[in-house]
Amino acid sequence: MSETGVIKCKAAVAWEQGKPLTIEDVEVAPPKVHEVRIKIVASGVCHTDQEYLTGKGMKFRPFPLVLGHEAAGIVESVGPEVTTFSPGDKVIPLFLPQCGECEQCLSPKTNLCRKNWANAQAGVMADGTSRISYKGQQVYQFLGVSSLSQYTVVADTSLAKIRSDAPLDKVCLLGCSVSTGYGAAINAAKVEENSSCAVFGLGAVGLAAIMGCKAAKANRIIGVDVDPEKFNKAKLFGATDCLNPKEHTNKTIQEVLLDMTNGGVDYALVCVGSPVVMTSAFESTRDGLGTCVIVGWSETDAISVKVEKILMGRTLKGTYFGDWKSVDGVPKLVDDYMNKKLKLDEFITNNLPLEKVNVAFEDMKNGKGICTVINLWPE
Template identity: 60%
Template sequence: MSTPGTVIECKAAVAWEPGKPLKITTVKVHPPKDHEVRIKMLYAGVCHTDWSYLYHGGQQDWPFPLVLGHEGAGVVESVGPQVTKVSPGDQVIPLFLPECGTCAQCRSGKTNMCRNNWAQSQKGVMADGTSRVSCNQQQVYQFLGVSCLSQYTVVSDAAVARIRADAPLETVCLLGCGVSTGYGAALNAAKVQRGSTCAVFGLGAVGLAAVVGCRAAGASRIIAVDSNSQKTKKALALGATEFINPQEPHKKPVQDQLREMTSGGVDYALECTGDVSSMAQALESTVEAWGVCVVAGCTEPLRIHGDQLLMGRTIKGTYFGGWRGASDLPGLVDKYMKNKKDLSLETFITKRLRLEDVNTALQLLRSGDSPVRG
């Protein structure tokens, strides 16, 4: 049956209310409108942001019901009027951070923080203020303008990256969020230099990808920090040179240990846990005068001592690793296809699950056995 221009009924993992398990529900995905693209989603991952939104979103008046998911890959099913960037049949990665090329941020060349339809996507709707997903005549909101935990979804044409036709979507879907964020935190935000010393706090997908980024930049020492010692082997396999568990009995706080290990502090600290206390520790672990701390995820107030900055340290944040999605992701896919050991995407896959098992995936994510792809 031809689907372009028609309403498609399909399965989606719907969050009907905050704090409750997702329900696999039959939804209607409506045709794309102007500058919109409908995608048949084939692979998706779960991210801590999905979990956080589900279990804490209701406290911030974020909309429900909604379809979660912002890291995935699929094939263009159809396009709306005025779409020129992609065509039906193209392999694509949807983007939770768009790249329109025309807003002030995009034109500046200084940032990837595109503001195309930003306010609307944060409300779970498209540019016209409505969602393209419904169930029993009720609007179902779209998470970050993506909602890839659905068999079909509709995104803005500014929020899609066309990638090569021979790329394995099962692995390159990881570039939709976690791996790109950590990898870019090291290369784009910290700008790690060859021969430098780095510390990576937190070894989820983002932290492990930060380790890979430090390795790619030629860091001489990469000290991985995580409270789960079972992650040691994977961190070392991806390029870490040492491992610290801050919860094991030690005489000194982890930042003091790092300063002692490195004769004054690390050149770069990449904070990938999202925990504000860890962020302060990461900053304090850097060397005076030129130490750089990059925060890859934070939603809570951060309190630091001013003298940490007065002594010449820098703290900065990064969103999506600084990548411009439509422009940069195709190149990352090409790099992976040229030498799959460079990004080691397969190493990040711990479980392969069906859409019906999405709640199991979220539980595994929360327990630390992550990332999960389905």
């Protein structure tokens, strides 16, 4: 650390869309009012990071930027007026804040806190600037987090304090993928006992959704993916059946599901960002009772829905971060993991140092593995 409080460290910087990240020596400024500087220990690499890098289904955000929004770390220092965190605390940064004061936070019906929302989407803090720079040039912070940096600064309303015995290289996944999929089933769909479910997309979010369906005691959980290599993993998490749409050339996947379930599933959870898959999932639900929850991320695409399908009593809804109130919900999920009520280790198929972060992106692009955890401080 310099005399000015600036920390020099390594970060994976994205300079432009479609180009590999480069490892740079960046400077991370000290936290300002209501901000916390964190030493990131471990970070997941999420599909949203990859989709932004490729430009698929995402609104433009400025470059250069540091990606990463699924992580865990340790508080290094706190800015003025921060009262709930201290140096040494174990924490999970949050791309969805919970200020506890706005209309959204005070409502039990939503978790969509809007505190500093626009600035976080634009890659800056509340004052309109980033805390990360490279040779004097501002480097933007993806979703207000930027966890592919050894140090980062986040707002104190975008941070969850967790128990001190939690393994950071495991619970980092609760910063996005596992919380999102699990909550989609438990909170958003409100899956009921003895119900039937279909989960479209068997990546980390989809597997977590299956885990949520199982926790809710659904009696039939059908995993849908074009990669049959994911089926064994899906069954480990609770899938009772698995379908590969490519094996059903004479019928649409929704027709196959309608036949399998005598009229449609009670719940469909869409854990990929494809509008075509979203439509298929919605049409696979049961008349009068079916609920389809959109979990897969897209900011620019539109889906096609037949009015008749809505009129017949189906529900179509979306979820953001699995409907968890982030600051309150994440520590409870950590407790569930520590009490062996929630799987995390089984999601992790690779661990890599920061220098090999592009391998993680390439593996994700090729559908290799489930979750890669980046170790920011290799031994």
